Amino acid sequence: MKRILFIDDSDDNLNLYKIYFKKNDNLEVELCNTPHKGIETALNNKFDMIFLDIQMPELSGFDVLKTLRDNNIHTNVFALTGFSDQDTISKIEESDFKNYLKKPILKKDLIRIIEAE
Amino acid sequence: MKVLYIGENSSFFNSLEGELLQGDYELISTNLDDELIPLLEKSSLIVIDNEFSKSNDIDVMKSILDWEKKRGKKNIPLLFVSDSDDFEERLNAFNSGADEFVDKFDIKSIHLKINSFLRPDLLWQGLNTILVEDDKISAKFISHVIKSKGAKVHHFLDGISAFEYIKENPQVDLILTDHIMPNLTGIAFVKKIRNEIGLKNVPIIFISSVQDKVEILEFYKVGGNDYIAKPLIKEELFVKVNQLLEIRIKSDILKAQVDELEKLNRLKDQFIAVCSHDLRTPLNTILGLSNNILTEEDDVKEIKEQVSVIDNSATDLLSMVNELLDFGELQLKKNDVELEKVNIGEILKNCIRKISSFNTKHIAMSFKCYGPEDVFIMGNRGMLTRAFNNIITNSYKFTGESGQIRGLMESKDGKVTLSISDTGIGIPDKFKEHIFDQLSGAGREGLEGEKSVGLGMSIVKEIVDKHSGEIELTSREGKGTTVKFSFNMVKA
Numbered sequence: 001m002k003r004i005l006f007i008d009d010s011d012d013n014l015n016l017y018k019i020y021f022k023k024n025d026n027l028e029v030e031l032c033n034t035p036h037k038g039i040e041t042a043l044n045n046k047f048d049m050i051f052l053d054i055q056m057p058e059l060s061g062f063d064v065l066k067t068l069r070d071n072n073i074h075t076n077v078f079a080l081t082g083f084s085d086q087d088t089i090s091k092i093e094e095s096d097f098k099n100y101l102k103k104p105i106l107k108k109d110l111i112r113i114i115e116a117e
Numbered sequence: 118m119k120v121l122y123i124g125e126n127s128s129f130f131n132s133l134e135g136e137l138l139q140g141d142y143e144l145i146s147t148n149l150d151d152e153l154i155p156l157l158e159k160s161s162l163i164v165i166d167n168e169f170s171k172s173n174d175i176d177v178m179k180s181i182l183d184w185e186k187k188r189g190k191k192n193i194p195l196l197f198v199s200d201s202d203d204f205e206e207r208l209n210a211f212n213s214g215a216d217e218f219v220d221k222f223d224i225k226s227i228h229l230k231i232n233s234f235l236r237p238d239l240l241w242q243g244l245n246t247i248l249v250e251d252d253k254i255s256a257k258f259i260s261h262v263i264k265s266k267g268a269k270v271h272h273f274l275d276g277i278s279a280f281e282y283i284k285e286n287p288q289v290d291l292i293l294t295d296h297i298m299p300n301l302t303g304i305a306f307v308k309k310i311r312n313e314i315g316l317k318n319v320p321i322i323f324i325s326s327v328q329d330k331v332e333i334l335e336f337y338k339v340g341g342n343d344y345i346a347k348p349l350i351k352e353e354l355f356v357k358v359n360q361l362l363e364i365r366i367k368s369d370i371l372k373a374q375v376d377e378l379e380k381l382n383r384l385k386d387q388f389i390a391v392c393s394h395d396l397r398t399p400l401n402t403i404l405g406l407s408n409n410i411l412t413e414e415d416d417v418k419e420i421k422e423q424v425s426v427i428d429n430s431a432t433d434l435l436s437m438v439n440e441l442l443d444f445g446e447l448q449l450k451k452n453d454v455e456l457e458k459v460n461i462g463e464i465l466k467n468c469i470r471k472i473s474s475f476n477t478k479h480i481a482m483s484f485k486c487y488g489p490e491d492v493f494i495m496g497n498r499g500m501l502t503r504a505f506n507n508i509i510t511n512s513y514k515f516t517g518e519s520g521q522i523r524g525l526m527e528s529k530d531g532k533v534t535l536s537i538s539d540t541g542i543g544i545p546d547k548f549k550e551h552i553f554d555q556l557s558g559a560g561r562e563g564l565e566g567e568k569s570v571g572l573g574m575s576i577v578k579e580i581v582d583k584h585s586g587e588i589e590l591t592s593r594e595g596k597g598t599t600v601k602f603s604f605n606m607v608k609a
Contacts, residue, residue, distance in 0.1 A: 010398055012430065016405050019423060055394070082397055103397070104404035108412060 002114060003028045003046065007038030007064060008053035008080065013105075017051075020107040027114070035059035039067050047075050049117050051110075052097075054081040054088065062095055069096060078113060080105055118235055119159050122146040123177055124166025127456055127495075129198070129221055131585055133164070136224045140232065140239075149175055157184055160193065161235055164227070165215070167199035167206060178213045194234040198227060225370050241362055242267035245286075249279040249294040249306060250324065255349065259293060259324070262354050268362075276301030280309055289319050290365055291358065296325045296332065304335055311340040318368075320361035324349065391571070396437055399430035437569060443503060444572045447579050454583045456495040458607060462486060462526050464498065465535050468505040469524050472513055480516055484524040492526065492533045494604040496584055504580040507573045508537045508600045514563030515598070516541035528606060536601040543594040552590055553578040 004027055006017050014031040021029045030047070032038035035056050042050060050068075054061035065077055079092045079100035092100045101109050120137060122130055125148045134144040147156055148169070157163070163181065170177050178195075185192050197210040198221040207218045216234070219227050232239050246263055250256040251274045260270045268290075273279035277300045283289055292310065296303030303323060310316055323336045326347040333344055343357050406423045414420050466484050473482050512522045520540040527534045542564070544552065553574050563569075577600075581588045584604055592598035 010401075012398055012402050015426070016402050019406065019426065020409065023419075082394070082401075104401040104408075106405055107409045 002048045005030045005047045005050045007032045009056045035064050050077045054079050118161045119143050120162045121156050121160035122164045124169035132224050136228050162194045164196050167197050239267040244268040244290040246270050246291040248272045251298045275299050276306035292321045307341050308339040399434040402430040403427050440572050443576050458493050459496040459498050461494050462492050464501050465505050465524050468509050472509050479519050481521045487527045492528050493607050500580045504577045507577050512539035514567050531606050532603050533606050534603045538599040540597040544592040
């Protein structure tokens, strides 16, 4: 049983991930719709991997990642990005993300990453 | 004084009317449905809409020129205004008898041109000039010429006192200075003004009885703009001062236009950023689920559920795109709105009827009328429908089950007021002040998750402005919102 956390400020996106994993009994999926709720949940629970939206106006994915690392959360984190320009990709690659996916996020891409962990 | 506008562009008319009112001019208009001659008799100047004149069968210029010939008096100034600055159009206009050809959107320049024809004594109104001249007789003469065109003159007998004054009051439009003066020569004075105070753009005219070429050259080198020799000739002074001041006025106008353009450019960038982000979100769902259905999902029940979610997202996307298109269309039609006599009560009633038809929230909708039921205004049916729909849709989005939406119409003293009130969640104070600005609380989600890009209210305001109407919004959080429109009525 793998435990996965999604942090994305769009309820529509979270709903999408919920639909993707609706019938998957091997996964326990947790969804947080604000970066702060996401940080709190990550700090108080153990997850096998975390998927993090980059473009959040309240607190960016980069800032959330830093906060997690500063609090000794060393879980593998994957970036989900709506922008695929070179600057954003470079910044993602330079940060401590294990990998990244460009939006629109397809189910098969998520499954591929999850099964590889 | 009356100025006659021959044309049909009502938003141009409104802008020009407002500007000319400040100069005590009354702007009247005709689209040639009425008798032209009586209007010509009343007017001191005619503004002819180039686009209107071209599209019209009646030869406007011929009628005017015939009338002028008949009455034998001095010709009335004819000012052409146009959307485009085409050289050929310009030439045609002047050939047909125009005295001037101006850009239609340059309202301030039009006002200035009208002033130059009708109020030459106000040509330089509002301009501040500094005169540094120790010869009192020359000073009196120069002051008189400049004051006769409406400008203000501050006279100083020497450069030092003028310099001290300008340091404290740098809002100067023109400086005239002599050279041979006590304490500070004209050339040294100009140097100080340009370098110590840093006024690089104020025009400076050098007045001198000295014909020394070396000295004149020195004057230009330190930053002077023009030179007039004594003894002064009134016409020469007038022409030189006029040229420099006109440049100054024009550059002020240009600067204001550049500021406006910069503001619009920033708004456009903001706009694109907000929209592309908002528009992308439903696409994530549409593409993600479509791909899932195409590659993996076999269960028909699941497929149907997912397609339903796709359908919702597509609908969200459509409503956002429509909002953008409405806004874009309004911007394009900025200056050409077609108005006709419309029954405003009918339009509002229809909008309420339409939303009643898919009222799944059991909201009580009503329309009441105090006074006559058939009230007419000059309006654009499509735009008014859009404006009312935007407000009613908002009311619907933000009002809960079994709430109320009430439409009301009242007419009094030539004005009709229509209001749309709801018992919804209201608008927080922090949004109220800028509610009609573009991209204000950009897209609050409705009670059932309805999406928008946040342009709805600014679209409504634009429409009301185009109808020369007024709009007022009152709201209390937790109680509800009321939007009130008022327009001028016309006879049935």
